[in-house]
Amino acid sequence: MVDPVLTVENLAIDYEVGAGRFHALSDVSLDILPGQVVGIVGETGCGKSTLAQAIPRLLPEPPARVLGGRVVFRGVDLLAVPRWKMPLVRGTGISMVFQEPLNSLNxxxxxxxxxxxxxxxxxxxxxxxxxxxxxxxxxxxxxxxxxxxxxxxxxxxxxxxxxxxxxxxxxxxxxxxxxxxxxxxxxxxxxxxxxxxxxxxxxxxxxxxxxxxxxxxxxxxxSLLIADEPTSALDVTIQAQVLTLMKELIDEVHTSILFISHDLGVIAETADLLGVMYAGRLAEFGPVADVFGAPRHPYTKALLRAAPTRYKSEGNLDSIPGSVPNLSRPPLGCRFHPRCPLAQPVCAADPPPPWDTQTAPGAVAPHRSACHFADRVGELP
Ligand SMILES: Nc1ncnc2c1ncn2[C@@H]1O[C@H](COP(=O)(O)OP(=O)(O)OP(=O)(O)O)[C@@H](O)[C@H]1O
Ligand code: SF4
Ligand SMILES: [Mg+2]
Known part of the structure; x- marks a missing residue:
């Protein structure tokens, strides 16, 4: 069994703004093994950048506040590391590519x-x-x-x-x-x-x-490269060129990568594993072919239906009926229940168990879903 480069365990982060609190991340857990590329997708405001910045401890605290969890990088819990030592981790083990390079270049x-x-x-x-x-x-x-x-x-x-x-x-x-x-x-x-x-x-x-x-x-x-929507500030043709470069480099450099992108096509071609975030939680996580081929969370299913494809360019991720919940008062129970076609009374009452897990024979990782009715998702159109 290979040790993960990164383990995020039950990470919970709020933003405290005035008297309000935004529950930006709740109970997020994932592993990245050496050389793996993990894609993260989800609608705007679902907590992707919060996760990307929380791992190397780049979130400003306040307003961010880590409520609990662990971020274990090569065996060291980074949340227990004094903040002044973090530049060493960022310079030696974790590198980042952000949306707007002008903010990072001097x-x-x-x-x-x-x-x-x-x-x-x-x-x-x-x-x-x-x-x-x-x-x-x-x-x-x-x-x-x-x-x-x-x-x-x-x-x-x-x-x-x-x-x-x-x-x-x-x-x-x-x-x-x-x-x-x-x-x-x-x-x-x-x-x-x-x-x-x-x-x-x-x-x-x-x-x-x-x-x-x-x-x-x-x-x-x-050992870990975090790329948070590295191309979304660029115009479309340049985006395609830089994404092609990212794809080629992923094959050449063999580093573990956490790759956040709005582009499901790019994730499909580059990632080994895919995490789908919804309202501050990981709704689904597993081998990319399994998540795309047989989603086990209704939100993933809706996301795939809404996503533009090679043959259908008019789709967009925000065309899923309903709207993203306000994270200062997220819905009780499953946060997706007001928009979910499979919702039952239990969904509004109880949060889904952290993971309903299936492991296909020979799969690189289990396929996990945070849904009370993961086995019924295949019935959805
Ligand atoms: N500095 C901040 N202060 C207060 N709230 C914040 C701050 N940064 C982010 N948030 C809130 O936290 C939630 C998650 O934001 P985050 O930027 O992580 O989402 P995202 O998934 O990266 O969105 P996008 O796709 O637009 O980049 C949002 O509701 C956002 O409004
Ligand atoms: S737990 Fe219920 S509401 Fe949430 S995604 Fe599953 S079926 Fe839908
Ligand atoms: Mg973001």
Missing amino acids: PAFRIYDQLAESIRIRSLREQGLAPAFRPDRSDPFDYSRAPMPPAGGSMGRVLVPGGAAAQAARRSRTAPYRAEVLEYLRLVRINDPETILNLYPHELSGGMRQRVMIAMALSEKP
Whole structure:
């Protein structure tokens, strides 16, 4: 039995806004094994980004408040890690690609500086010359052998100021890490890497910036890459190009990936497992072919019916009858019951048991559904 890279267990998170509380995540549990790609889908506001940011502890607290649960990354419960040590986890084990790369790239530094610094820090950590997250040790946060890193950005990267000497080094063919920087830019299919490395983020198109962000994330050699709708800020043709790149890279880099996307087609082609979220809960989780082929939750069934397909482009996820509940007062019992064609009185009274599980012979993971009537979902049109 292989140990999961990540186990999320009964994670519950509220946002406290004024006198109100939004129950953004309730009882969310999932595992990601080494090399697995786990897709997460669900309507807007169902808690996908909250989950993506809660894992590397990037949620601002307040307004976010972790009510309970565990986030175990390579054997270490990240929720028990002091916040000031989290940049080490983010720089050494978990990397992220977000919707808007401009928020993550530093506008004051050229692409070379940012990528080279990321590679430099990683290489120092590999040599034991900079503090690193090493879960195989008795103290996974051993600072004793190396000085503290200077204060870095939220991603755990630290930038060197680009003085005259640094600029000369950048232009020189012998600039440190130049070969590796070029290699990463080529990995993300940037055709003219020699030019790109001298540009500032604002001089790049949105699609190019996202490619650079993906290169930065991969240059940290993460065990887990979290991509939260990495293309939704781009226009449609560029989205398709970046998604094609993501698909190709998934086959090349063998890292575990949590991939949040509105695009069910992309998830179908890239993910091994699929989690379907509804109103802050995971409604269904299992091997992607099983969830798509034989959904065991009425919400998944509705989502698949509403999704645009190659032959039917007019669908959209919000065309499911009814509306997403207000998470400050979610429905009692099953949160989907006001919209569910299979609902019975028990659904409004009792939350479904956490998981009704089926495991197909030879399946990579069980197929789990949080529904009182999971076995009747096949009857729905
Ligand atoms: N900083 C915040 N303060 C208060 N409420 C928040 C905050 N961030 C998110 N929420 C609320 O938490 C719920 C979950 O939001 P989240 O961004 O995780 O959803 P999402 O599934 O990522 O949506 P989308 O598909 O639009 O990106 C929503 O109801 C949202 O309004
Ligand atoms: S528990 Fe009831 S309301 Fe909820 S999805 Fe299942 S059948 Fe529908
Ligand atoms: Mg989101």
